[in-house]
Amino acid sequence: MSHETQVILDRVVLIKVDANIYGARKKLKKEDLVLADGSKLPPEDLASLGSKRLLDPDKLTVFNRLKKEAERICLRVGTRFLGGFAVPVESAAGITAELERIALDFAAAKTEFIAGYDAAVNDWVVRHPEFAGIIEQAVDSVEFVSTRLSFDFLVVSVSLPDSLQPADVARLDSKIGSLSEQMFYEISVEANQLIEQSLLGKEQVTRNALRPIRRMRDKLDGLGFLDHRVAPVVSTIDDLLARIPNKGAIEGSILQEILATAMLLSDPDKTRRHGEGLLVNQTPVVEETDVDEIAEHAELEPPMVPTAATIATEPTPVIAENVSDSPDFTDLFDGIFDDEFEPESASEDWALEVLLDKNQTKLVTESNADESNPSEHSAEPAMVTAGDDEEADDSDQDYWF
Template sequence: MKTQAILDKMILVVLNITLWQGRKALKQGDLALNGIDIDKLPPGTLASLGSKRIISPAAVKIFVSLKREALKHCVLSGVRFGGCGYAVPREKVEALGKELKRIKVEFEDAKKQFLSVYHEEVERWVAANPPEWAHIIRASVDSPAHIEKAITFNFAALDIRPPEETDMDGLDTEIDSLYGQLCHEVRVSARHTYENYLVGKQEITHKTLRPIRLIREKLAGLLFLDPLIADTIQVIDDTLTKLPADTNIKGTDLNMVAGLVGRQLANMGRPSASSQTEVSDSDLEEIIVIPEVVIVPETGVVAPISWDF
């Protein structure tokens, strides 16, 4: 019953993006052609030769950037589900779809532009490297037709409905894991926010609160996964409403924000020693001590945290 209730409130968004990095395996023959004694190389069980580039990384970085942007929108809207997609609240699917369509158009335009100058990019890369490697680079060049198939951007929205008669009960397990996955994603985002926007700061602007608000929005959309999410949303709201509206945030207010991010959000879903009344030996390893977040008295800046995850 719980599984179906959650499925009724979510859509599975599958993102399928493949990239061509302009790399090829570096073979022993490539080294032999350049006068390197391959007999002196370590055995394959000890080390691998790695790869060689046949084009500049700058020429294909646009595709990496667009993939990263698409993933960001999926992460902000939903939670990773089943290793193949994202569980997205039904009310957010339309907005997410618009963003993914926009990114796909940019992706296809960039692909068309790249293919039109592909051979020029290869020759530019050849000219930028030692001449003795020119024939090795050219011999490894893929055809434009191969690259066109290798660089792809696609996505789909699926309404999941389990078959009525089946012995496979894995869907229940996947659904049960969604809350834990959500907590993990919030913890990662909170740690990134703490380390990149709070540590070492004496004061912050309200713009710095945007990552916290994005976490709140994500949690609000996925509230149907577990009632405990409401408690975290309340903690965020209680903290944000106490902050000054028209001035920068510093002193005790900054320490309060740092505590929200570094204590509550960075440890969401993890049992703490302070929340345990009776602890068994088997549970001991799962319990964490929530770090203290403090403003350094001498400087008034937020102190770093030694993370245990």
């Protein structure tokens, strides 16, 4: 097992959600159908008859909702892995507390459903009197239905025995290596939902639109150990959140930045390339003690005259602008549109124009780098925690995620 794999396994736990929901369906049989004279059913190897419902499916909606809620809770900070969810160790306690609540809600809904099961079946028969016979002959007992409704979860650590075959170790390494890919994919799904439901075509939005942004930011931050390119992306989102007004509707240029950020996150490949590009362009931080040593060394050694070879091989330092001095969306998306990009809609044309304008501004900044002192202009990205983002005028819209 590689060292990287072991580090990741040490930092996550696997949460398995086990939710069984009674389907209230039975296979439809030939004798259940009344055919007109001369009609003929296709053979079973050609087509199946499907199924018949034994009661109103709305009666089971609460169980499906609770199952989906449990999955959303796990996906909020974790990512799908081995049939469950890989969750950071430090987040496991909070997740299990919420799953315990869902288990209690599920049990209460089950008790109510079982108590009204016979009445629900009778109501279904009354609603379909012509087919009462095929419904009644397929009805399950209350005892059987009770065994088909359950909710539980399990929290385990994942590790490999020392005696495992190399091929099996390689399989786990491959699964661990795909965790970051799965994480970026899940982020892209949520970002696309945000764009479609809340951002496209809007001149202003309420602060409810920030909730998905913050959820995506927190998920990336918590799983940052899966991929070294995550941290710069989190810093990009933090920089955006730091400049959003604390009150009022969100509109104008800041809304455009939110849309552009969501469009970036909606593409896993461009999100990774953005993080990679920011890492490459980071200015090395020199500690004060190192500066003193460099100064003493410079007094002892004559200055070196740069040659054409050294100039060609030495990277040009990049000076990061201070966030407070640069409120114009000038350094969010360095290097993510290096390849040819063909927008598919007017909104994407606009987003591309915004991002390209930003890259042009970045080139001007780099051309002046030799005249600046990097230590005076570098700044740590502002970290923002979720503040008071609820207002009386917020919409009641909820998100599926």
